[in-house]
Amino acid sequence: MPHDLSHLDAALAAYPRVALLEGPTPIQKLSRLSQLPELNGCNLYVKRDDLTGLGGGGNKLRKLEFLLGEALAENADTLVTWGGFQSNHARLTAAVAARHGLACELILTPSAVRSDNDFCHNGNVLLDDLFGAKVHRLPRGVAPDVYANELLGRLKAQGKKPFLMPLGGSSPRGSLGYAACAAEILHQADALGLQFDKIIVPNGSAGTHSGLLAGVTLARSATHILGYSVLASEEQALATTLEKSRQTLHLLDASITLDEHLINVDGSQRGEAYGAPTAAMLEAVRLLASHEGLLTDPVYGGKAFAGLLAAVRRGDYPPASNLLFVMTGGLPGLFAYRSAFE
Structure with a gap:
């Protein structure tokens, strides 16, 4: 029976939004990978959110649709955000600012690894410059949130109207982008005649995971969401995802309470630190590239796909399970990790 998405669609329509995608991103079956005996008869599909066009593409554009809508509603003329040197969110914020004639200030923090x-x-660092952003490279030990607030003060003193984008775009308002993606996935599943048993995503700042969970909850879908933590410990990621999922769901329908048992986070693929290469990630990136011609990044998608492969190989899912992996983009990160693949 097709999903009734009218409640979710109406709730999303209450918030200002700027279209940054060319339309729904495709769902594709990984036909060659799904035929490998080691994958135990599971059907692997990918949601191609790497094919979002603007600025090199990636999942952050869905969040930026709602964040930019909020910024323009406040008459902002400057977008400010922060993240690591290879932040996909920073790169796409710069691209969105360029597209809409806004100034952009990026605060980038050094990597520990x-x-x-x-x-x-x-x-991403190369692309930040091409998009015309002003980049502030912080030395180690300087708190980026403190620096961001000081920068906002300086910009306001200059007569500008800055808008601070949250880390990863993952505020509750930004997470609405993935509640909208949940509706898109359920529409597509209905059209394909599929029921996805699980949707698998990387979990960094938790906005993608939280938005999807809020969306499927409001749509009363039986599909479960699993996030592989790549940034925080499993315990921290669980707490953050629960809080953001509840906040996002509250924006959509304040009468619904989210059951904390629906939060499913796996911390097994993080490695020693955020952004640290792992053998499983390197193998997963190579397997996906060599069998399907698809590229996923080393920080987010590579680790989450490694987790999916490990689970399927262990027999965690029965044969014929339909598993949807969200490809969140971040392709420029591959070039920043050249030495790790040598």
């Missing part, structure tokens, strides 16, 4: 030339000057 990488300082090689490719990481510091290639990938």
